[in-house]
Amino acid sequence: MSHSPNTFRAGPDEQGRFGIFGGRFVAETLMPLILEVEKAYQAAKDDAGFWAEFEYFLKHYVGRPSPLYFAERLTDHLGGAKVYFKRDELNHTGAHKINNCLGQMLLAKRMGKKRIIAETGAGQHGVATATVCARFDLPCVVYMGEEDIKRQAPNVFRMKLLGAEVVPVKSGTRTLKDAMNEALRDWVANVEDTFYIIGTVAGPHPYPAMVRDFQSVIGQEVRWQLEEQEGEGRLPDSLVAAIGGGSNAMGLFHPFLDDPSVQMFGVEAAGLGLETHKHAASLTGGRPGVLHGNRTYLLQSEDGQILDAHSISAGLDYPGIGPEHSWLHEQGRVKYLAVTDQEALEAFKLCSALEGILPALEPAHALAVVSKLAPDLSNDHIMVMNLCGRGDKDIFSVAEHLGVKL
Amino acid sequence: MIESHADSGRLTKRFASLAAENRGGLVTFMTAGDPDLHTASAILAGLPAAGADVIEIGMPFSDPMADGPAIQAAGLRALKGGMTLAKTLEMVRGFRKQDQETPLVLMGYYNPIYAYGNERFLKEARESGVDGLIIVDLPPEEDAELCIPALKAGLNFIRLATPTTDEKRLPKVMQNTSGFVYYVSILGITGTHSAAATDVAEAVARLKRHSDLPVAVGFGIKTAEQAREIARVADAAVVGSALVDCLKATLDEDGKAQPATINTVLDFVKGLAAGVRSGRS
Numbered sequence: 001m002s003h004s005p006n007t008f009r010a011g012p013d014e015q016g017r018f019g020i021f022g023g024r025f026v027a028e029t030l031m032p033l034i035l036e037v038e039k040a041y042q043a044a045k046d047d048a049g050f051w052a053e054f055e056y057f058l059k060h061y062v063g064r065p066s067p068l069y070f071a072e073r074l075t076d077h078l079g080g081a082k083v084y085f086k087r088d089e090l091n092h093t094g095a096h097k098i099n100n101c102l103g104q105m106l107l108a109k110r111m112g113k114k115r116i117i118a119e120t121g122a123g124q125h126g127v128a129t130a131t132v133c134a135r136f137d138l139p140c141v142v143y144m145g146e147e148d149i150k151r152q153a154p155n156v157f158r159m160k161l162l163g164a165e166v167v168p169v170k171s172g173t174r175t176l177k178d179a180m181n182e183a184l185r186d187w188v189a190n191v192e193d194t195f196y197i198i199g200t201v202a203g204p205h206p207y208p209a210m211v212r213d214f215q216s217v218i219g220q221e222v223r224w225q226l227e228e229q230e231g232e233g234r235l236p237d238s239l240v241a242a243i244g245g246g247s248n249a250m251g252l253f254h255p256f257l258d259d260p261s262v263q264m265f266g267v268e269a270a271g272l273g274l275e276t277h278k279h280a281a282s283l284t285g286g287r288p289g290v291l292h293g294n295r296t297y298l299l300q301s302e303d304g305q306i307l308d309a310h311s312i313s314a315g316l317d318y319p320g321i322g323p324e325h326s327w328l329h330e331q332g333r334v335k336y337l338a339v340t341d342q343e344a345l346e347a348f349k350l351c352s353a354l355e356g357i358l359p360a361l362e363p364a365h366a367l368a369v370v371s372k373l374a375p376d377l378s379n380d381h382i383m384v385m386n387l388c389g390r391g392d393k394d395i396f397s398v399a400e401h402l403g404v405k406l
Numbered sequence: 407m408i409e410s411h412a413d414s415g416r417l418t419k420r421f422a423s424l425a426a427e428n429r430g431g432l433v434t435f436m437t438a439g440d441p442d443l444h445t446a447s448a449i450l451a452g453l454p455a456a457g458a459d460v461i462e463i464g465m466p467f468s469d470p471m472a473d474g475p476a477i478q479a480a481g482l483r484a485l486k487g488g489m490t491l492a493k494t495l496e497m498v499r500g501f502r503k504q505d506q507e508t509p510l511v512l513m514g515y516y517n518p519i520y521a522y523g524n525e526r527f528l529k530e531a532r533e534s535g536v537d538g539l540i541i542v543d544l545p546p547e548e549d550a551e552l553c554i555p556a557l558k559a560g561l562n563f564i565r566l567a568t569p570t571t572d573e574k575r576l577p578k579v580m581q582n583t584s585g586f587v588y589y590v591s592i593l594g595i596t597g598t599h600s601a602a603a604t605d606v607a608e609a610v611a612r613l614k615r616h617s618d619l620p621v622a623v624g625f626g627i628k629t630a631e632q633a634r635e636i637a638r639v640a641d642a643a644v645v646g647s648a649l650v651d652c653l654k655a656t657l658d659e660d661g662k663a664q665p666a667t668i669n670t671v672l673d674f675v676k677g678l679a680a681g682v683r684s685g686r687s
Binding site: 015023024025026027028029030031032033171172177178181184185188189190191192288289290291292293298300301302303304305306 | 466467468469470471472474475478482485490491515516517518519520521522542543544545546547548565566567568569570571572575579590593594595598
């Protein structure tokens with residue numbers, strides 16, 4: 001297991017696997033459809049017209065490229081590495097999620113699908129899906145845990161304004177994993193006309209690879225933007241991104257995986273602390289298992305029952321992680337750390353006060369790691385953090401934790 | 407062909423005798439440990455006499471993606487009562503002390519087995535008297551995981567075929583299937599609507615062109631009348647959610663079994679059995 005491959009970017013294999021992770025663990029009803037999606041995506045991938053349309057909408061509708069912003073005040077405050085923010089929170093709808101939704105929507109249209117379903121945790125993926133459904137005129141059903149509906153009321157309202165039907169999920173822990181179960185149930189019942197837009201780099205093959213490909217625009221932009229700002233050939237020394245399922249992190253990391261000088265840090269949610277078992281750190285605190293169509297690291301009991309995840313951030317509150325991350329973890333290519341609710345809140349306040357940017361609670365986790373690592377690094381170390389979502393949606397959660405009544 | 411230990415032969419024998427009697431069979435589903443181990447064991451013990459020809463036992467899982475609310479709730483009741491995969495196998499061992507004839511199939515999702523250890527699970531399942539496995543989230547594309555090792559260990563691996571399984575795909579689905587084929591007659595989750603008998607007859611005929619295996623049909627069969635209709639055109643009818651609902655209706659507010667629980671469920675099975683037995687008369 002110790003030899004490292006020539007490339008970290010070639011996966012998955014024909015079985016849809018990254019090492020032992022990934023695969024297609026779904027009910028037979030879905031299998032023909034999964035194969036159809038795979039075939040359609042292969043064809044789209046080889047079609048320059050598909051990518052031209054994708055790029056057109058990224059530019060004119062999403063607002064890409066998102067800026068690569070030198071966070072000067074934060075850099076001065078930390079007194080070490082030079083910190084850049086990739087500003088994906090400036091995308092239309094306020095997060096990186098729209099990149100992937102746009103790509104999958106164009107694919108769904110190519111396949112002639114008539115109806116879109118999605119699941120959402122924090123609501124960012126739900127809003128992004130509802131947005132592309134409005135733009136491309138397809139009906140949209142979004143499954144969302146009851147618990148998350150309470151935590152993310154503004155996003156629920158947004159989805160409804162965009163014309164989506166938001167279905168409250170009352171089963172299990174009433175959060176993201178249960179929303180994903182319900183979306184899969186809907187898909188099983190409506191395979192013939194429905195496309196399921198999965199929001200992260202997880203699920204059955206080809207989703208992890210497909211979502212990664214759509215999100216890779218983040219890292220590709222960082223590459224040329226940094227050269228523009230720091231000089232030709234200059235690569236980042238380190239990349240930092242938050243991980244729930246891991247799509248924003250994979251989008252930032254993937255274009256740099258084969259550049260050995262670039263260190264990478266994925267940041268999981270440690271919730272109330274890893275020792276309390278109230279966390280969402282699948283890699284740090286879980287082990288390999290099979291759920292939602294793929295083999296990956298999962299929070300689970302001795303008996304293989306899936307455990308409840310906990311995080312202050314609804315977007316990180318998932319007991320699994322994308323299979324490619326599990327593989328990169330075992331390969332040692334990416335280092336995965338965990339940050340508590342409290343540390344994320346501190347980072348949230350710091351960023352707001354110093355940079356005038358309210359980050360979402362998800363990238364606030366990444367920022368907590370930046371705050372820990374940067375002071376000990378030299379002034380010429382360039383650290384790029386993905387500010388993958390904006391914090392407007394989180395002000396109610398944050399206020400509650402700070403004891404402020406709105 | 408896969409080199410394997412001989413399977414138990416119970417499924418083959420049971421379907422052969424059903425054919426000899428010229429009647430469709432009744433496959434009953436129950437969730438292991440629902441609502442508690444004692445009650446579930448007593449129901450299991452009573453099923454053959456009540457008329458179940460094949461018994462399907464659900465292994466509880468926290469996230470049963472292809473099941474409806476009834477079976478999901480049953481799994482959660484069982485888990486809350488402390489049910490584990492080891493206890494499920496123990497339950498089967500207890501059943502085999504008094505019944506060596508009735509075929510018994512475990513149905514569930516892959517993760518609890520993977521956590522238990524595939525090799526250990528297959529060995530213990532065979533030894534406890536399990537005849538076959540139905541693992542919902544292991545399609546033929548993932549046969550190397552558990553299907554082929556199961557066949558080698560002498561367990562039947564029963565595959566689900568669905569309305570989306572087309573002519574081109576059927577041979578792949580049938581390739582490593584044994585015991586019987588489980589035809590899921592509708593698109594959707596367990597316990598919802600049921601399919602028309604004519605559609606089922608057509609589907610069964612289609613499956614028979616690809617395989618000599620018996621075909622059991624399930625999903626959405628709720629009454630003795632529906633079971634009769636299905637057993638007329640297929641080798642067996644599978645009843646799951648309706649049985650689980652019947653059990654649930656007997657529980658108290660806290661989900662605990664009542665004195666009437668066991669007999670109510672077994673009486674319902676007797677009604678279904680009478681239905682399938684009248685199917686071809």
